[in-house]
Amino acid sequence: MCSRTTRSGRTGRPRSAEADTAILDATRAALVDLGWSKLTMGDVATRAGVAKTTLYRRWGNKNELVVDAVAVLFDELELPDLGSLQADVEHVVLQFAALLERPETKTALMAVVAESTRDEPLRERIRTSIVERQKRLVLDGRRRAQERGELATDRDPETVAAVDDLIFDVIAGAVVHRALVSAEPVDRRWAERLSALLVGGLGAAADRG
Amino acid sequence: MCSRTTRSGRTGRPRSAEADTAILDATRAALVDLGWSKLTMGDVATRAGVAKTTLYRRWGNKNELVVDAVAVLFDELELPDLGSLQADVEHVVLQFAALLERPETKTALMAVVAESTRDEPLRERIRTSIVERQKRLVLDGRRRAQERGELATDRDPETVAAVDDLIFDVIAGAVVHRALVSAEPVDRRWAERLSALLVGGLGAAADRG
Amino acid sequence: MCSRTTRSGRTGRPRSAEADTAILDATRAALVDLGWSKLTMGDVATRAGVAKTTLYRRWGNKNELVVDAVAVLFDELELPDLGSLQADVEHVVLQFAALLERPETKTALMAVVAESTRDEPLRERIRTSIVERQKRLVLDGRRRAQERGELATDRDPETVAAVDDLIFDVIAGAVVHRALVSAEPVDRRWAERLSALLVGGLGAAADRG
Amino acid sequence: MCSRTTRSGRTGRPRSAEADTAILDATRAALVDLGWSKLTMGDVATRAGVAKTTLYRRWGNKNELVVDAVAVLFDELELPDLGSLQADVEHVVLQFAALLERPETKTALMAVVAESTRDEPLRERIRTSIVERQKRLVLDGRRRAQERGELATDRDPETVAAVDDLIFDVIAGAVVHRALVSAEPVDRRWAERLSALLVGGLGAAADRG
DNA sequence: TTCTAACCGAGACGGTACGTCAAGTCTTTGA
DNA sequence: TCAAAGACTTGACGTACCGTCTCGGTTAGAA
Structure with a gap:
């Protein structure tokens, strides 16, 4: 896992744990529908009801996200x-x-x-x-x-x-x-x-x- | 092999056989330098000294080209x-x-x-x-x-x-x-x-x- | 007129006079259907039943052709x-x-x-x-x-x-x-x-x- | 004017007003250097220090852009x-x-x-x-x-x-x-x-x- | 008649620009 | 500080035409 849902720093709004699972679920769903090469970060974000920024804050790129999802x-x-x-x-x-x-x-x-x-x-x-x-x-x-x-x-x-x-x-x-x-x-x-x-x-x- | 260097139709300028080999050589060279995911059709065309359209006239996409090259x-x-x-x-x-x-x-x-x-x-x-x-x-x-x-x-x-x-x-x-x-x-x-x-x-x- | 249907040189096959009129007719037809900016030399050649080379042998470019046609x-x-x-x-x-x-x-x-x-x-x-x-x-x-x-x-x-x-x-x-x-x-x-x-x-x- | 620099929606990064003027200036400069028919969207984008997509986000095509610029x-x-x-x-x-x-x-x-x-x-x-x-x-x-x-x-x-x-x-x-x-x-x-x-x-x- | 040069069609060639798409970053407002 | 939204730069995509070229083949007039 890449994201640290547990509080590492002190201040600021904590990351949403729901977002993590929503993103991974959305990634798997996108893989089913589109396959790897047609899967896009924007589409995953939309499916997960999340901003693209949130994806990149947790996974460096498409491959890392897919590995974790699978x-x-x-x-x-x-x-x-x-x-x-x-x-x-x-x-x-x-x-x-x-x-x-x-x-x-x-x-x-x-x-x-x-x-x-x-x-x-x-x-x-x-x-x-x-x-x-x-x-x-x-x-x-x-x-x-x-x-x-x-x-x-x-x-x-x-x-x-x-x-x-x-x-x-x-x-x-x-x-x-x-x-x-x-x-x-x-x-x-x-x-x-x-x-x-x-x-x-x-x-x-x-x-x- | 995709391209038909032998005359299939009767008329028109025949396809260049040299282009075929230049493209496949360029594809292998690009694979060595860049790997599959960073390989681009435009780059292969440039390396082969060939227009992008010439690639697409013979291979429908990157994958077919790579299979033939490898x-x-x-x-x-x-x-x-x-x-x-x-x-x-x-x-x-x-x-x-x-x-x-x-x-x-x-x-x-x-x-x-x-x-x-x-x-x-x-x-x-x-x-x-x-x-x-x-x-x-x-x-x-x-x-x-x-x-x-x-x-x-x-x-x-x-x-x-x-x-x-x-x-x-x-x-x-x-x-x-x-x-x-x-x-x-x-x-x-x-x-x-x-x-x-x-x-x-x-x-x-x-x-x- | 650009093309010299009359014999300028000495020998060789003379240019087809029918081609001239077919091309100009085709150009006007293409103008009606497509307008100037969407008119292409290839399309005019096809309409005229003529090779693209034949157009370029007589008119240097699209504009000269259109002027003559109009x-x-x-x-x-x-x-x-x-x-x-x-x-x-x-x-x-x-x-x-x-x-x-x-x-x-x-x-x-x-x-x-x-x-x-x-x-x-x-x-x-x-x-x-x-x-x-x-x-x-x-x-x-x-x-x-x-x-x-x-x-x-x-x-x-x-x-x-x-x-x-x-x-x-x-x-x-x-x-x-x-x-x-x-x-x-x-x-x-x-x-x-x-x-x-x-x-x-x-x-x-x-x-x- | 095509682009709505004023906030139409609520959220998101607003469009750059500087980009608008840079693009129109670049368009006029390109017209001077190249004329209309040789003017390309890519060249205008480069001159304006802006991505091609930014042009297309604001003007649907070359003609609309040129009208606004002129x-x-x-x-x-x-x-x-x-x-x-x-x-x-x-x-x-x-x-x-x-x-x-x-x-x-x-x-x-x-x-x-x-x-x-x-x-x-x-x-x-x-x-x-x-x-x-x-x-x-x-x-x-x-x-x-x-x-x-x-x-x-x-x-x-x-x-x-x-x-x-x-x-x-x-x-x-x-x-x-x-x-x-x-x-x-x-x-x-x-x-x-x-x-x-x-x-x-x-x-x-x-x-x- | 036979040569031969210029023509013809077809279509591949190297290019340039197109308009689109996705990647990954940045900049807003709001929670 | 994080989140959503969406504009941003970058760069490749695959397509469409450009104008040129190379084929096989045709068509006159000159030899």
Whole structure:
């Protein structure tokens, strides 16, 4: 979050907390209606019933606003224990795919990533607001699989972290690529195949190592 | 390719073939200097020594131009036979990562994918110009592995195609996500780990199946 | 006329005479439909069924073309002998007003005059193609009035020429100003009043001098 | 005037009054340097140190802007009492001719009149901004001549108005035609001749009537 | 008859200006 | 001090014409 709704300074009129949520809601609505490239700050301001100045007082530019508006959607992802690693992976794949189907995410996510290649602060904002926060899914899934005995527990911590990151990039990357680049549906069959590949690969590594 | 340099109609001054290449070169140069979002049609025209109207006569908008300018870079990817499936996968992962390191691709690819979520013709152009053309790498690699006996050959064709697609999405997606979203380096260690995961996963599937 | 349909050089295909008339007709039609400022060379060429190059081979620019297209209309003006100077003046005033009512003249005349204030060759073209050719009306009318005895004949030639010019500017200028600037109708009543003023003024001068 | 510098609504930043005058000054300067047809909105904006959008916020197009820029120049015309109708007419003729000699008026006046033949709002703007405001000269001159006894006072009001209009069209039209169409100098001799003609004509009418 | 130079249509070319739009800043009044 | 409103500068947009040029092809008169 950028804006400081809590009183930082002493005097003057306090910022409206309602404005914050109204703006983020309006941003998501605009993303649905217009997509990222046609979304304008003026339009968001109008939808939110707020002056453009108020937007700029809280977010430096369009990209930061969009990241914040979209980030919260990723917090919906959760990982119920479905009894097996394979089932857990399948479930998270389908959940993530459903999220990417929503127009506000599908158009916004790639756009801000694209912008972030030339904008280090934006990249950092994406990492902290979205990426790092969702790594919890991988960590939980792996821990649970270890508890079930599906995965070995004796590896060194560095390798564990590297594999966690790898799995995260593979799952997230594969789903995004399938959905947005290949433009093919992420259905149960595909999710099964991906999960099987990963679980098999993890198992094979364990067998060898 | 959008422009038809070959004579389509009979009469009139023919389009300049030099302009085509000058424009695409200028587009790549502008991507390097400015990135996608700061690239303007007017700037590209100036760099190419061409009038803005000449650009619009051939490409309807910035995105189509960028796709054509970038597509050719992907044709550099190749798959030398390194003796094992694992080595082949590692090699293509590193090649692809190197391509994504280049500023003209890293900024352009995600941007046009983002735009394509709201622009069906653009999505189609990306598929035909970039995505489908690179599937050859997966097909060749799989065929070679089958010849070496690393992979079984008796599966039904539908499954084979589905797995080809899956592998393609996993490799491309994982590399893109690692490089652009997680913003971590795609080095030899990571490439080994990813390759091992995939080869192991494919082997495990074969063992079961 | 700008184009030299007669053979100037020796060899080669001669210019099409039909093209000339088609272009001038098309120009007048375009003036009616679009007015001067919206008339484009490309549109005239299309209407005439002719290539733009053919226009520019014959007329240097839009203004020269329009002058030639409109000039011929002024040749319709004539001065039948109506028996008195007053009647003759009235008649030519109404004729001129009718000409200025036509959309192709009303929009074109002022426009080319405006352009001519910054374009000496154009001004010369207007003088020779339009202005000087219509002075005949004043000369004929004055000569006839002298024959009738309405005006004295003994003045010195320089003064006569000066008064001819004055009368021309007064009649033409007054009608144009009434019709296009004041935007009031040039009807019979107004024509009578103007004629009476002029004839009276000329007579008074004769009385005095 | 187009812009409403006075507060019409309640809130928001008010329009800059300095911008108004800077723009009109810049327009006149551009007319002097470039003439009407080469004058561009972008150039005027640059000269005025103002954004193009600021121009368009206040004037819908080039013609309206030019009318406003030029109209004020006509207010310089005045009618000092020179003792006789003939002298008064001579004076206003020469004054008007001097105004038409200025490059900003000579190129602009005819151009906007030409445009007004296809643009009713523009015609109205010209009438109210320029034409009607200068009729005062004729009214004052006639009234003064009546006070001196040079003209009869007993005519019916309708005829008086019609003759006022006639005189206005004749003087303005003749001067414009002489200066811009015939392209001959409006010197003292010519002014004398025109004045004599008009005064004589008015007197003759009185004699008859 | 055959050459050949100037013509013809079509339409792409490098430009210039257009009028619009959005970004992000600034300046008011009012809470 | 913040808020809403809206005018501000900047700069790119995509379009329309400009006047020029390059094609393939035609049409006379000269050789």
